[in-house]
Amino acid sequence: MRLFVDTRYPLDILSLDNDDNDLFNLIAQPISYINKASYSACKTSVLRGFPGPRPIPFLGILPQMIKKGFHGLDIELVKKYGSVVGTYVGHFPSILISDPDMIKEIWVKDFKHFSDRPELAYAGEMAYSAVTLAKGEHWKFLRHVFSPSFSPAKLKQMFSSIEDCSDQLISQMKKQSQRNKHVNMEQICQGFSMDVICGTAFGLKVDSQENPNNEFIKMAKEMTSLKFSSPLFLLQAFFPELLHVFSRFEIRPFPSEAIDFFMDITKTAIQKRKDNNMTRPDFLQLMINNYKGERDADIKNGSLEMYKQRGITETEILANSLIFFLDGYDTTASGLIFSIYRMAVHQDYQERLFKEIDHEIGKDSPRYEQILKLPYLDMFFCEVMRMYPPSTRTNRKTMKSVTVNGYRIPDGVEVTVPIYAMHYDPELWPEPESFNPERFSAVNKEKRNPYSYMPFGHGPRNCIGMRLAHLETKMAMVRILQHFRLKPTPDTKIPIELDNTSGGILRPKNPVYVMIEPR
Numbered sequence: 001m002r003l004f005v006d007t008r009y010p011l012d013i014l015s016l017d018n019d020d021n022d023l024f025n026l027i028a029q030p031i032s033y034i035n036k037a038s039y040s041a042c043k044t045s046v047l048r049g050f051p052g053p054r055p056i057p058f059l060g061i062l063p064q065m066i067k068k069g070f071h072g073l074d075i076e077l078v079k080k081y082g083s084v085v086g087t088y089v090g091h092f093p094s095i096l097i098s099d100p101d102m103i104k105e106i107w108v109k110d111f112k113h114f115s116d117r118p119e120l121a122y123a124g125e126m127a128y129s130a131v132t133l134a135k136g137e138h139w140k141f142l143r144h145v146f147s148p149s150f151s152p153a154k155l156k157q158m159f160s161s162i163e164d165c166s167d168q169l170i171s172q173m174k175k176q177s178q179r180n181k182h183v184n185m186e187q188i189c190q191g192f193s194m195d196v197i198c199g200t201a202f203g204l205k206v207d208s209q210e211n212p213n214n215e216f217i218k219m220a221k222e223m224t225s226l227k228f229s230s231p232l233f234l235l236q237a238f239f240p241e242l243l244h245v246f247s248r249f250e251i252r253p254f255p256s257e258a259i260d261f262f263m264d265i266t267k268t269a270i271q272k273r274k275d276n277n278m279t280r281p282d283f284l285q286l287m288i289n290n291y292k293g294e295r296d297a298d299i300k301n302g303s304l305e306m307y308k309q310r311g312i313t314e315t316e317i318l319a320n321s322l323i324f325f326l327d328g329y330d331t332t333a334s335g336l337i338f339s340i341y342r343m344a345v346h347q348d349y350q351e352r353l354f355k356e357i358d359h360e361i362g363k364d365s366p367r368y369e370q371i372l373k374l375p376y377l378d379m380f381f382c383e384v385m386r387m388y389p390p391s392t393r394t395n396r397k398t399m400k401s402v403t404v405n406g407y408r409i410p411d412g413v414e415v416t417v418p419i420y421a422m423h424y425d426p427e428l429w430p431e432p433e434s435f436n437p438e439r440f441s442a443v444n445k446e447k448r449n450p451y452s453y454m455p456f457g458h459g460p461r462n463c464i465g466m467r468l469a470h471l472e473t474k475m476a477m478v479r480i481l482q483h484f485r486l487k488p489t490p491d492t493k494i495p496i497e498l499d500n501t502s503g504g505i506l507r508p509k510n511p512v513y514v515m516i517e518p519r
């Protein structure tokens with residue numbers, strides 16, 4: 001091991017225990033002699049002045065990240081180094097910032113210097129046609145096209161689709177609880193989430209709840225279950241130099257079959273609308289309306305006006321459909337599972353939710369406006385999103401060297417908000433381990449810096465699906481509580497354990513069992 005570790009740098013919190021040793025050798029041995037440039041990049045002082053762990057040459061904090069997951073490692077880093085931490089992931093510098101004032105500066109006030117996200121070495125060219133990775137004016141154009149997708153007016157029009165999915169959710173829960181009082185909620189939540197995104201964004205009825213093994217769920221799981229400790233992922237992520245080799249042999253970390261599946265679904269859905277001369281108030285329609293043929297499809301670095309005139313291209317339609325299928329599915333399913341777990345565990349809070357729902361809505365199916373006017377439900381869900389933010393991190397990249405709060409952030413460096421770790425910072429959230437919806441009462445919210453809470457990010461590039469996520473999860477929670485009381489079972493793991501292997505998405509490590517009693 002000493003062959004690879006520069007002993008002038010003590011390993012600090014990243015000192016390797018036995019397990020890490022194996023991991024380190026596994027990754028480092030075959031490659032340690034190849035990339036001397038990367039090794040020296042770790043030693044150069046891009047992050048001079050930023051407190052943080054000494055990088056393991058070539059790997060940075062990667063071994064610990066693999067072992068503890070983003071969320072586990074971030075908690076340690078913030079605890080040890082504070083709200084600004086300089087790290088290397090592989091040989092890429094990344095500054096972790098969990099200071100709310102600095103976040104406001106970067107995410108909002110100084111947005112023009114931080115509007116892009118960093119490149120993902122393993123993402124193919126097509127990924128940059130998706131709103132999540134697009135840059136500069138191109139991103140502005142895509143965001144302009146998609147922003148209306150989940151406006152309040154559009155959501156209201158889509159509400160009947162969410163209502164149908166919620167009815168199915170209740171009938172599934174009834175069916176399963178008749179078979180066995182202890183129900184694994186994971187599959188049910190995933191099916192619900194997939195049905196909602198397919199229905200609201202694409203106008204598709206796919207019945208994933210009725211048939212949890214359908215192709216939609218199977219393919220989405222293949223796409224989202226990429227383990228970031230997989231060798232292929234690691235090689236592609238940390239050896240961008242080898243990308244041309246991967247692309248020559250069509251090696252991608254994401255399964256082609258799943259990508260092709262979602263592409264085909266999108267193409268077929270568009271064709272059907274055209275054949276039947278049908279329009280709907282949804283994301284797919286926005287894309288169809290903005291398609292003007294493949295003119296100037298290869299514009300690079302155009303102005304916003306140029307992109308608007310050109311319209312959306314086929315590649316953009318397909319790339320963004322894929323992103324909406326997956327983002328709409330994975331994060332919201334996680335949010336609902338954690339909400340159900342917390343409802344089952346806290347009978348007292350569940351009682352308060354019963355009271356509010358019984359009083360405001362009764363047993364009828366709620367109207368769109370009613371869902372948005374349930375203050376305690378909102379407090380409860382916000383606290384779930386604090387303790388279990390499905391996206392554990394978000395990031396930006398500097399477009400030029402900027403000074404924020406006395407720190408000079410070099411040009412082209414990644415700035416990361418460790419969302420999960422920030423939500424557990426005791427300076428921002430006293431007793432962070434305790435679940436307490438009162439943190440989100442109007443009075444308490446008023447006292448807090450809003451940038452200390454960011455499950456959906458902030459600023460012009462925040463989560464485009466935030467309103468949909470709130471609406472569908474709250475609708476599911478209301479319908480569940482109108483019909484059932486949830487209780488923990490002997491199989492419910494308390495506290496819930498988190499999966500360390502899922503990269504940036506927070507998921508329970510084990511199935512979440514709850515007992516369902518009719519009300």
Ligand code: HEM
Binds near residue numbers: 201469
């Ligand atoms: C509980 C559910 C969800 C959570 C916690 C979540 C979280 C996030 C976060 C943290 C970001 C980064 C924001 C930033 O950097 O400031 C983001 C971006 C994004 N989210 Fe979500 N999300 C959720 C649901 C959804 C849904 C339902 C969709 C779409 C149907 C969606 C689509 C997107 C897209 C496209 C972006 C990139 C926006 C851009 O770069 O302009 N998300 N989300």
